Amino acid sequence: DGGITQSPKYLFRKEGQNVTLSCEQNLNHDAMYWYRQDPGQGLRLIYYSQIVNDFQKGDIAEGYSVSREKKESFPLTVTSAQKNPTAFYLCASNSLGAGRVNTEAFFGQGTRLTVV
Amino acid sequence: AQTVTQSQPEMSVQEAETVTLSCTYDTSESDYYLFWYKQPPSRQMILVIRQEAYKQQNATENRFSVNFQKAAKSFSLKISDSQLGDAAMYFCAYSPDNNNDMRFGAGTRLTVKP
Numbered sequence: 001d002g003g004i005t006q007s008p009k010y011l012f013r014k015e016g017q018n019v020t021l022s023c024e025q026n027l028n029h030d031a032m033y034w035y036r037q038d039p040g041q042g043l044r045l046i047y048y049s050q051i052v053n054d055f056q057k058g059d060i061a062e063g064y065s066v067s068r069e070k071k072e073s074f075p076l077t078v079t080s081a082q083k084n085p086t087a088f089y090l091c092a093s094n095s096l097g098a099g100r101v102n103t104e105a106f107f108g109q110g111t112r113l114t115v116v
Numbered sequence: 117a118q119t120v121t122q123s124q125p126e127m128s129v130q131e132a133e134t135v136t137l138s139c140t141y142d143t144s145e146s147d148y149y150l151f152w153y154k155q156p157p158s159r160q161m162i163l164v165i166r167q168e169a170y171k172q173q174n175a176t177e178n179r180f181s182v183n184f185q186k187a188a189k190s191f192s193l194k195i196s197d198s199q200l201g202d203a204a205m206y207f208c209a210y211s212p213d214n215n216n217d218m219r220f221g222a223g224t225r226l227t228v229k230p
Contacts, residue, residue: 033218040125042207042222056217088159094211094218104151105209105218107161 002027006091006108013078013085013115021076021111023091030095032074033105036060037088046089049074078113086115120210122221129198130229136183137193137224139208145169147213150184150191155205155223164206167191169213195226203228 004025013019023032031050035043045058049068063082068074074093078085089112092105119142129135141150152164167175167184175182179199183192195202208221 035220040222042122043220045217045219048217058217090161092161092218104163104166105161105211110159 004091004093004106004108006089006111008111009109011111011113013113015115016080018077018079019113021078021089021091021113023074023076023108024072025074025093025106026072027093027106028071028095029093029103029106030071031093032068033092034058034064034066034074034076035090035092037090037110043090046076085113088112120208120219120221122208122224124224125222126225126227128227128229129195131198131200133198134194134196135198135226137195137206137208137226139191139193139221141189141191141208141210143189143210143212145212149211149213150182151209151211152180152182152191152193153207153209153220154202155207157204161207165193198228200228200230202226 007022033048034046037043044060046064047055047066049055052068052071055066055068065077088110090110091108094103094105121140148169150167154162154164165175165177165180174184179196181194205223205225207223211218
């Protein structure tokens with residue numbers, strides 16, 4: 001079955017450590033996204049990528065890094081520069097459909113990151 | 117960057133009644149797409165309905181319909197015959213036509229009372 005998979009579901013990090021969140025999709029989607037969700041603030045865009053080896057910063061990119069070496073994969077690294085990394089992280093993907101119609105975004109099940 | 121505003125942090129509706137969730141957005145684009153997503157306690161995001169800006173007709177999916185007012189940049193969601201399973205966070209989202217920069221509002225928490 002096609003879908004988008006995030007791992008792990010729960011992640012604990014010590015202060016000062018980098019950590020990488022995985023996101024893989026087998027939907028053949030062009031675009032992939034990372035969002036951060038905090039209570040009362042909805043989904044805020046961290047990074048997005050429309051094509052392999054290219055990505056753009058979203059609204060809250062500071063302290064995060066990404067790579068897009070393969071179409072299927074878009075890992076997110078939370079670096080030690082991110083001052084408040086405890087949050088729920090969602091990965092999504094979508095594609096430009098026929099006639100340049102944007103398709104809906106499909107989401108992974110999320111990763112809950114906690115700094116201890 | 118485009119912004120999406122949901123002015124109702126929480127809403128409540130009686131089972132079988134109708135409720136409307138509000139969403140406004142800011143853009144200079146003429147072609148774009150609007151979506152409503154539902155996030156139940158499992159936190160899995162589920163698409164409820166979508167609207168293409170070039171279409172004047174409001175989208176409808178069973179009990180869910182939208183009121184799309186392009187000039188006012190308004191995109192409200194109406195849920196008819198509300199069911200207990202409709203209780204969730206609802207997010208409005210905007211995506212411009214020529215790229216995939218999808219933005220979300222802060223969400224509205226909907227409670228359905230039996």
